Amino acid sequence: MAPHSPVPVSDARSLPIRDHDGLRQALTDANLPTLLMVYMHYTEDEGMLERFAPHIHSPYAHNPAPVPAELEQELRDRLFGLLTQSPPPVERPLSQDLMRRMMSVGVAETVDEECVPMLLEQMGFETPVPRSSVPGRAAPAGFKVLVIGCGMTGIVAGIKLAEAGYDHVIIEKNPEVGGTWYENRYPGVGVDTPSHFYSFSFEINPEWNHYHPKGHDMQDYLLRVADKYGIRDRTIFNTQVLSCVYDADLGLWHVTVRSNDGREWVIDANAVINAHGPLNRWQLPDMPGLKDFKGPAMHTAAWDTRVDLGGKDVVMIGTGASGVQLAPAIAPSVKHLTILQRSRHWVIRNPEIGRQVTEGVKFALRHIPHYKEWFRYRVYWFAGDGLFVNVVKDPNWTGSDLSVSAHNEGMRQFALSQLQAATADRPDLFEKLLPDHPIFSKRILLDDGWFDTLKRDNVTLENRAVDHIEADAVVLKDGTRLHADVLALATGFNVAKMLGSLTVIGREGADLGRIWGEDDPRSHLGVTIPGFPNFFYTVGPNSAPNHAAGQNLISEVQVNYIIECLDAVVAAGAKAIEPTRMAFDAFNERIDRRMQDMIWTHPKANSYYNNSKGRIFLSWPYRLVDYWTAMRKPDLNDFTLLR
Known part of the structure; x- marks a missing residue:
């Protein structure tokens, strides 16, 4: 998206809203700052924006004063009129300058200009261009990608690989998609990320039953997405990946898999995407007896x-x-x-966490143009980068x-x-x-x-x-x-041993398990490793947003980055791509320096973010927007293309 391109308008066919009773209830139940953003799309009434600005606060504010009742009612009345009038109001594309001002007022904080492109994508206003529509990037016949795992990240990989025209197969150890949300069924299981953010930017869901999804709600969402995009058609279930061994002469990964009935076979793939995630290797307490x-x-x-x-x-x-x-x-x-x-x-x-989403709010999410996008934005901000200031040392x-x-x-x-x-x-x-x-x-x-x-x-x-x-x-x-x-x-997972039991042998016999050891994984941008061509990690070392929610965002940007890497291989007529040792070392040195500025290196901090030697191996020490920006496309100066 160009820096100052306008924000698209909504589909006018949704207006006028003829269910007046449903709309009145929605306007009563809905989040007021979000309704203000909807109103701005139709009026660009900056005067109203300024009137509301002093009365909008962070949810973490102490005893904030409420919005004056008469101002609340005025906004609801104006919106009711706009959304029910026939013919519908004419909506013009908004400039990014106005959008940024709206964003800032909506969360009572200054939103930097550099954040706007990412926010527009995550709000669903802008969708990344499917790689299959980019001229000259069609994968050659026989070029195959193997994805390990069909949880949240594996599902994204399957969707985006298909959009980009890459033949692929997903190997999943369970009998169904969902990963963490298929496996975790303990009483009370749920998501501590708010529902209306913990979803894909290209599949915003207006049907959440709770403001924080229960485990079954999350699994149901992933099942619906899998159904819509035909994920199961490309997935081999009840099968585990045992090893990945690179053949430099052929430029192929020989991937050994084993089904639940004990049968083993080898699948050859030009590239491997490891999407098995960190939350499936559960850790038992070290207690005698x-x-x-x-x-x-x-x-x-x-x-x-x-x-x-x-x-x-x-x-x-x-x-x-x-x-x-x-x-x-x-x-x-x-x-x-x-x-x-x-x-x-x-x-x-x-x-x-325990609150149910009312039918009025669901009505707003389903039927009021732009409401679900702006509601997602507000949830994102207070569960995402709006929290970053907490983890930086002064x-x-x-x-x-x-x-x-x-x-x-x-x-x-x-x-x-x-x-x-x-x-x-x-x-x-x-x-x-x-x-x-x-x-x-x-x-x-x-x-x-x-x-x-x-x-x-x-x-x-x-x-x-x-x-x-x-x-x-x-x-x-x-x-x-x-x-x-x-x-x-309730003893968590062995996150530090990121490979789990998987054996990965790269060029010249390099053994990733030995290189990383028990708990010292390193990578370039959490995705690639020198010596392992066309082997891509997801949710890898130093890519986790541990200041906030946002794993869904990380999954999306990592998959898009991986596909850009594959595009570079195809465009160059090469066999594979891997990061240079210089780029890998520079990235890790920068991360290690930056960690000294972060709360996770405080003398009294000790968590699963750090390994046995105290190194913070898991966390991304910058904002989500910084990771999003870094992952727009690979800098080919940091890579070697193998021919």
């Missing part, structure tokens, strides 16, 4: 839904993202729930040693006040829960009943160390014996 436990011991990612917890003594190990969802879901039915806390986390109360900060800037301290105080309020009647819980690290230095957890669950009579939060596990109990270091009928293992 775990194998001696006689009852069900279930990891959250391998939950046996046939196990009835009613009336049972359950010991849950772990208080991370899955633990804070699981405990509130099972506590009402169990006899007693003991929660073993291994580390403390900052928790923010988010009442929207070198002049002299406040608390548990924060890295004035803004970060403000967020710490916000979360601290919620913890104090939630535990005002339970000082013992406050002492157990109070984190000793800066907020945002680890993954923040969202509370939808967590604090209330911890105060139940049949729930105990235990932070004493575990000694061992027996057939029917967990035994603490001081000898205390915690009876257990069931162990619930």
